[in-house]
Amino acid sequence: xxxxxxxxxxxxxxxxxxxxxxxxxxxxxxxxxxxxxxxxxxxxxxxxxxxxxxxxxxxxxxxxxxxxxxxxxxxxxxxxxxxxxxxxxxxxxxxxxxxxxxxxxxxxxxxxxxxxxxxxxxxxxxxxxxxxxxxxxxxxxxxxxxxxxxxxxxxxxxxxxxxxxxxxxxxxxxxxxxxxxxxxxxxxxxxxxxxxxxxxxxxxxxxxxxxxxxxxxxx
Ligand code: OGA
Ligand code: MN
Numbered sequence: 425x426x427x428x429x430x431x432x433x434x435x436x437x438x439x440x441x442x443x444x445x446x447x448x449x450x451x452x453x454x455x456x457x458x459x460x461x462x463x464x465x466x467x468x469x470x471x472x473x474x475x476x477x478x479x480x481x482x483x484x485x486x487x488x489x490x491x492x493x494x495x496x497x498x499x500x501x502x503x504x505x506x507x508x509x510x511x512x513x514x515x516x517x518x519x520x521x522x523x524x525x526x527x528x529x530x531x532x533x534x535x536x537x538x539x540x541x542x543x544x545x546x547x548x549x550x551x552x553x554x555x556x557x558x559x560x561x562x563x564x565x566x567x568x569x570x571x572x573x574x575x576x577x578x579x580x581x582x583x584x585x586x587x588x589x590x591x592x593x594x595x596x597x598x599x600x601x602x603x604x605x606x607x608x609x610x611x612x613x614x615x616x617x618x619x620x621x622x623x624x625x626x627x628x629x630x631x632x633x634x635x636x637x638x639x640x641x642x643x
Contacts (some may be wrong), residue, residue, distance in 0.1 A: 432444065440521055443605055444528040447564075450604035452584060454596055458521075459568055463513055464601035468570040470510035471502075471540045471623050478502045484552075497549040500614070501539040506627065514538070514625070518566065522629055525564070531561060531629075532543055535545070538627030547622070549615040554628060555608035560626040562608040569598035569621040581617025584611050599621055 438448070439458030446453035479500040506512040520528040522533045543549075554563035568583065574580070574597055582604060596604055598618075606613075609629060615622075 435520065435524065437520075437524065440568075441522040441528075443521070444525055445605070447525070447605060448529060449494070450586070450631075452586065452594075454594070454598075455603045455605075455606070456601065459601045459603045460517070461601045463517055464568065464570060466510040467514055467540075468572070468600075471542070471570060474502065474540075475501075476492040481542075481583055482541070486572065496551070496552065497615075499541045499543045499549060499567050500506065501541050501626075503537070503539045504627075509526045518627060519613075521566075530598060531563060532631050533629040534632035535630045536627060538566070538625055541624045541626055543618060543622040543624075545619050545621065546617050547615075548617045551612050551614040552610065553612050557609050561630055563631055564613075564629040565604075565606050566605040566625075566627040566629070568625040568627075569600060569602045570625070571598050571620075572600045574599045574620075576619050576623075578620045579616055579629070580620070580622045581616045582613060583616060584613045586611065598624055 437458075439455055443453040443455055443458055446455075457569065479502045482497055482499050482501040484496050504511045504514060506515050507631060518536050518538070525531055526533055554565045571580075575595060580598050582598065583602070584594040584596065586592045586594055596602070
């Protein structure tokens with residue numbers, strides 16, 4: 425399935441290998457090959473067919489610190505469960521990716537959570553980090569895009585700050601089946617407003633314990 429083949433130390437997948445290499449070298453990866461287009465299409469249909477009642481305004485912070493704050497983000501989200509075929513296929517695929525990265529980079533990734541996000545025209549998510557140093561919670565962020573025929577003039581770029589200054593900003597359009605992966609504590613990022621509806625999935629791998637999350641190659 426999905427052009428994977430077995431070899432001695434598990435499943436080899438060219439898309440997963442590219443992500444592992446980029447994560448090791450740069451701490452982030454942008455791939456148009458890793459996410460199977462058939463899976464992206466299943467997820468796209470799921471998100472456009474699920475009624476808007478399934479979505480709720482995204483907040484910031486957890487539990488009692490949870491707050492809706494228009495100055496930070498204005499998108500709406502829907503958590504992904506295994507209750508739909510598309511949701512289960514996504515969870516199976518992200519488990520394969522997790523196992524692959526754990527084998528290649530000894531990241532110690534354990535659990536995974538993810539949600540669909542809908543940004544209507546004009547919606548945004550200001551510069552933020554998905555995890556804070558020392559809290560050892562979210563280790564690796566995954567973002568997948570579900571927008572066929574996205575044109576640059578629609579805007580809606582993900583901007584990743586890969587170092588200091590304007591010259592170290594990476595601008596990523598949310599084109600169909602594109603996958604972005606980065607170390608959650610290390611890369612501030614933001615979502616620029618678009619002129620169209622913009623659909624994505626954001627997910628996070630967490631550690632089991634509060635151990636080091638340093639990238640540590642297997643070889
Ligand atoms: C997030 C996020 C990016 C995107 O939900 O934390 O940064 O491009 N999403 O949807
Ligand atoms: Mn984020």
